[in-house]
Amino acid sequence: MSRPQDVLIRKLQEHSNLSGGDVDGLRALPMRERLLANEEDVVRQGDAPKLSAVVLDGTLARYHTLPSGRRQYLSLHVRGDMPDAQALFLDRMDHGLCAMGDAAVLLVTHEALVSLFKKRPAAGFAVWRETLIDAAIFRESITNNSARSVETRLAHFFCEQYYRSRLTGYAVPGSAKLPLTQTQLGELLGASLPSINRALRKLRKSGCVDFRASQIQIRNWHRLVKLGDFDPTYLHVRRLPRSAADLR
Amino acid sequence: MSRPQDVLIRKLQEHSNLSGGDVDGLRALPMRERLLANEEDVVRQGDAPKLSAVVLDGTLARYHTLPSGRRQYLSLHVRGDMPDAQALFLDRMDHGLCAMGDAAVLLVTHEALVSLFKKRPAAGFAVWRETLIDAAIFRESITNNSARSVETRLAHFFCEQYYRSRLTGYAVPGSAKLPLTQTQLGELLGASLPSINRALRKLRKSGCVDFRASQIQIRNWHRLVKLGDFDPTYLHVRRLPRSAADLR
């Protein structure tokens, strides 16, 4: 029988070994579901949240708000991710978290999590590892946005997003949902809308990848990987599921 | 009596409450000192380290190496920082860690750390929090390098570096050591050497900050903070030491 908590457990097992007791403890966490509309915030910059969210469905994004009002999106999160484990041990949110398109999350109190981690250190270490992988993704974004051309940035980002979507088991081979406008892509990759648009069309013409209608279509994975200088090591996936064998 | 471990304890206490038992546990960690020459690596991309380092003296930097051979520096670390707590629960290093100028670190095995965390969850939570603050700094770097001009980036970076150096208690008010060449500043902030150089001179002339001879000289803190759009919230310092009162 599948329970919503299993989404998190499956995710943690991508990189961590959990004993039966750990799994039971995670499965027993009191979680309630919350549905989100497009652009709706889960938490805002400055909040002091007492809950953490696990993505059940859809896409969430972290973002900074700049004095000009412009947003800088920091990362995207798909099914199984626990975006604000980042805030578990921090008083105030230094960033916001919102839904890109409709989404659903599971909410669990910090209290319940911490008390589980005290009883079951290995469960805590697994979630800790999850936050460390998040940090690795941030590092890659620094490099991506600082040292690569807009076209390469896009290619790299599509690789990462497709790769992570495939891991959830929800994306069919060759395509992945990506509910972002081109403006938002720009705010994620540190580029203006026109240059995103032009780079997108170049990628389309090159036959590597096609992004339109909130959908990534992979045309030639290996060429795209090369173009985007993508090496998935930083995602620290230990066990690539059989269903995602095409990613090697 | 002061022991080298106290450097880490002092750092953790900036943001976490540690009980006597936690402090004792941390103090009992078996640590050995290692001296580093300029440019020397602590760990390399691809390594599977069994040790974590705590910065005792000097500056360490994390970096990615790009196919072109260019480096992207990701973050700097000063006394008390635990830069590769990031790798505690990861198999392979997705980045390297090296000394900028001469430095000294304390090395502690992952094994000893993990076993302490099992006995003393609160000590683990404090180190976890430390890694989460690291992640917050990464997020800020994404925004800094993606959404700000080179001059603003520099100003923001100087603010952060000065702020963090002051917290260690090792920097006198008004200046901080920063053993980087302008080339390396460029590789940190995603900018070319000439534009770094010109932005530096602009900042110098504006009377906010002067960087030369591996030294940041703060001329006008409040103007610099404004210029760099710097808000230290993301550093998550709960208790600003009396000695660093000038930072408010």
Place this chain on the structure above:
DNA sequence: CGGAATGTTGATATGCCTCAACTAAAGTGG
């Protein structure tokens, strides 16, 4: 003192941004 590393400065090129107009698609209400 000589060589290497670092910093300074200028000329030129270019990727990307801004501004702007226009097209296409997708919702919305009569």
Place this chain on the structure above:
DNA sequence: CCACTTTAGTTGAGGCATATCAACATTCCG
């Protein structure tokens, strides 16, 4: 169901910030 409105995407012109290339000055260090 269609006109209307809004939002998203496309494309071009012009300009600016930044990169690249290059020469030279300065400092550091053996």
